[in-house]
Amino acid sequence: MAHQAHAYHMVDPSPWPLTGAIAALLMTSGLAVWFHQHSMILMAIGTVLMLLTMYQWWRDIVREGTFQGHHTPPVQKGLRYGMILFITSEVFFFLGFFWAFYHASLAPTPELGGCWPPTGIFTLDPLEVPLLNTAVLLASGVTVTWAHHSMMGGDRKQAIQSLTMTIVLGFYFTVLQAMEYVDAPFTIGDGVYGATFFVATGFHGLHVMIGSIFLAVCLLRQIKHHFTSGHHFGFEAAAWYWHFVDVVWLFLYVSIYWWGS
Amino acid sequence: MFRAVFRLSSTGARCLVRSKPSISAPLASRCYSHGQVETDEEFDARWVTYFSKPDIDAWELRKGMNTLIGYDLVPEAKIVDSALRACRRLNDMASAIRILEAVKDKAGPHKEIYPYLIQELQPTLSELGISTPEQLGMDKL
Numbered sequence: 001m002a003h004q005a006h007a008y009h010m011v012d013p014s015p016w017p018l019t020g021a022i023a024a025l026l027m028t029s030g031l032a033v034w035f036h037q038h039s040m041i042l043m044a045i046g047t048v049l050m051l052l053t054m055y056q057w058w059r060d061i062v063r064e065g066t067f068q069g070h071h072t073p074p075v076q077k078g079l080r081y082g083m084i085l086f087i088t089s090e091v092f093f094f095l096g097f098f099w100a101f102y103h104a105s106l107a108p109t110p111e112l113g114g115c116w117p118p119t120g121i122f123t124l125d126p127l128e129v130p131l132l133n134t135a136v137l138l139a140s141g142v143t144v145t146w147a148h149h150s151m152m153g154g155d156r157k158q159a160i161q162s163l164t165m166t167i168v169l170g171f172y173f174t175v176l177q178a179m180e181y182v183d184a185p186f187t188i189g190d191g192v193y194g195a196t197f198f199v200a201t202g203f204h205g206l207h208v209m210i211g212s213i214f215l216a217v218c219l220l221r222q223i224k225h226h227f228t229s230g231h232h233f234g235f236e237a238a239a240w241y242w243h244f245v246d247v248v249w250l251f252l253y254v255s256i257y258w259w260g261s
Numbered sequence: 262m263f264r265a266v267f268r269l270s271s272t273g274a275r276c277l278v279r280s281k282p283s284i285s286a287p288l289a290s291r292c293y294s295h296g297q298v299e300t301d302e303e304f305d306a307r308w309v310t311y312f313s314k315p316d317i318d319a320w321e322l323r324k325g326m327n328t329l330i331g332y333d334l335v336p337e338a339k340i341v342d343s344a345l346r347a348c349r350r351l352n353d354m355a356s357a358i359r360i361l362e363a364v365k366d367k368a369g370p371h372k373e374i375y376p377y378l379i380q381e382l383q384p385t386l387s388e389l390g391i392s393t394p395e396q397l398g399m400d401k402l
Contacts (some may be wrong), residue, residue: 066333103320106327107319107320107322107323107324107327108323108327109323110355110356110359113326113359114323114356114363115327116327215292239268260383
């Protein structure tokens, strides 16, 4: 490799953006084919291609950063900006669903009985499983911070333990929420209440799963000695994402589960 | 606030003057340590103005009604009148009748309030062609 007279990372040509774009095309057109022609094959191919793209693209980033030393301080700064901007875009994504919820619930239509919750909807008790879910996510916020401090202090064993605990808590949340979904007395088709409830909490649950996977990858990398006490941005990004997921839940809990009941 | 019921109106039944329910307590009797205190007249005027907006939209009508019904009071006839006229502008008969159901519910155990309100609103109900839930048989479950 030729020497560079700057601290930035000129990335080598990579096929993954192209395969990712093709995967996105196949997934979306596959979705349309599934709806109209009842065949899931195109969507399945797209999904597999997307998973392969993600695995290989991010594997390459780990190779470039951890093994080849390309992630100098300015490069890391760029990655930080990138993660912050991405999370900001996700905030706006959820903002839309909160807008929909408040639009519907502050001014309930005559079809709902002019009241919120709508007539005939039996809401979940916010002091039951939803409160437990809140405690679980808040606890996971504590454990992920514990993991970070362990990592910064060079305590490998505690970092692994607390990161594992964070993932277990995330998994526990997902299981509890899945049980709530199955046992809920209303469905996504139950008017605007069901629609706003399941779309908002559903996308949140998806983000919990994504965040858990991100943390699990960090756990694997921590076990394999990728992180140092001074350089572990992948973990920090995962922790930021996890805190974001927690905060979204707090807004969901207060707005939909508590105020909305 | 619904103090009107306690003013002896020339047409109203004098037997309406009963023990003061808490709903008619003026705001000034609350124990605020600071902050603006709004008089009943200011409250009523504010809400009449809200519903009188010429281009009020359906969302604002529903939001206003929900907020108003959330208060611990029965709205004055003039506020309900303004809301009913907003329903007329929005061609929303359903909401007009629902408003009457809602104010009846807000009176709670004070069963003399709703008939008095309907009496006060009768000219408007006739003008706008709004039937009461009772006339439609909707008050029976």
